[in-house]
Amino acid sequence: MTASDSRVVVVGGGMAGHRLTEQLARHGGREVVLLGEEEWPPYNRVLLAEVLAGRYAAEVAALAPLPPQVVRRRARVVRIDRAQRRVLCDDGSAVGYGDLVLATGSNPVLPPLRGLFDDSVAGRERHELPAGVFAFRTMADCADIDAYLPQVRQAVVVGGGLLGVSAARALAARGVPVLLAHQGEHLMERHLDADAAALLTAHLTDLGVEVHTECRVRSVLTEDRRVSGIELADGFRPAAELLVLAVGVRPRTGLARAAGLATRHGITVDDRLCTGDPHVFAVGDCAEHRGVLYGLAGPALAQADRLAEVLAGRDTGQGAGRAAGYRGSRLLTRLTLAGPGGAPLDLAAFGATEADPDDRVIRLADAARGTYRKVIVRPDGQGGDRLVGGVLLGDLDTVGTLAHAWEGDEALPAHPLHLLTTQSTTTGGTS
Structure with missing residues (x-):
């Protein structure tokens, strides 16, 4: 050995x-x-x-x-x-x-946008991004964007998922006007339904972010290999000195x-x-x-x-390992967005965000306070119900109770509305 x-x-x-x-x-x-x-x-x-x-x-x-x-x-x-x-x-x-x-x-995924890479040269230079174009995935990306900000008057973020929304609000917090371009029907469609996404869009708008959904970016516009803007499929050409790509990994x-x-x-x-x-x-x-x-x-x-x-538990690489296996994870995503005057918007989403035909959907919404709570309840085939998903924005006092019921796959009471009105003493999940 x-x-x-x-x-x-x-x-x-x-x-x-x-x-x-x-x-x-x-x-x-x-x-x-x-x-x-x-x-x-x-x-x-x-x-x-x-x-x-x-x-x-x-x-x-x-x-x-x-x-x-x-x-x-x-x-x-x-x-x-x-x-x-x-x-x-x-x-x-x-x-x-x-x-x-x-x-x-x-x-990070770099989308096949016209003008993103220089096809006129060979070798490594061909694959270098134009000045002012960044992915947003690592601490080095963060440092590079921060160093570039002093020369930025307008920024564009491509991608309205969790990472793109986070990048857009971070740039807005630095006082940079931001346009957020997203190809999907609404922001964070993997986590939010349309109603919750509308509240999120309103919150970002209050921060100074200009949100465009159902739009496809066609080209990156450059001058001397320095980004000057983007071109959308409908011909709109917003100017930008900074372009952040957050379209996935x-x-x-x-x-x-x-x-x-x-x-x-x-x-x-x-x-x-x-x-x-x-x-x-x-x-x-x-x-x-x-x-x-x-x-x-x-x-x-x-x-x-x-x-x-x-x-x-392995015996110097020869044994089988005695621990029980990994069975998968149930995902609870949380995000906190700082708002105007320091008021944050908290977001939590877990499980299914859209209901099947036999599901029950329970909602509580307060447009004046900007809060929204929705849970999806599904019959379990044994005369009871199970919580299969939920979306919460604003006051998240109930998220711990909901997460516990969902993660434990617990049978729900006959009238589960109290799940949306009961305050939690703990919260769970990770973003």
Whole structure:
């Protein structure tokens, strides 16, 4: 047996990789090496918008320092040698492993917009974004946008999902006029229904964000490879010195695919978070479990916790692991938007946002206060009802009670209206 036989190598220093190494160090008994390519120490990606808005310093978003027994190296892994059980890094070094965990996360999607890349030149320059065009995914992106802001009079954010909405309101908080362009029928359609999205749109408008939905961006306009605006499909050409692309993310599966591991949309894993190789695992944004890619912090942390138990129970890489498997996560998304005069708008969404024909929908709305509560109740086939989803904006006093009933799949009372009027003492979920 060599020293590397009991070593766990984690590739990726994001939230999932950081959490996994923390938990492995707590369990003890195995050497742990974390390989991350970002220059920033591990940080809470959920707080990026708060950093961009100027509400938090970057240091506030930093995660707790890793335990001293964890070896952390800044290195980019370029190849997995499964036969020799080692990873090869871009600096020419090789690191042997007993078990390997891929926590490679995801990359921002860059849409195929005309003018985004320069097709007139070859090589690396062709793939460089024009000056003033940024993705919004990492702390480096946040720092780059912040450094560019002094020369910005107008910004455009493309994408009205959770990340795009967060970026738009962060820029508005910095005093920058923002146009938010979204191709869908309403903002955050994965999480909100049309009524809740209308309240969100009104809130963003109050912040100074100009919201355009059902519009497709056709081209990026540039002058000397510096962004000057965009062109929409209807011919409208808003000017902009800053363009933020927030149209989604794509799991980083290249390492796994090149090593012959199974991938679909992500790296496919079983309930033990294991790939087809018994010594290679995956967690977080890159992992596809039972056909689901979560892409949120809560499931990534839950996967890391469960995998730490699995790996801690392995007998120097030979045993089967004694921990119970990961069964999936139920998603509760939360977002807080700072409003005019400092008044925030809180948002929470979980489960189904649209009802099936046999479902009951219960709503409470107060337009004057800007609050909206909706739950979807479904017959369970045994004479009772189950809570299957909900959307809340404004006062979120009830979110803890609702989340508890939903996550526990509890039978509901005959008149579940009280769920929308009962205050919680706790809240649950992650964004």
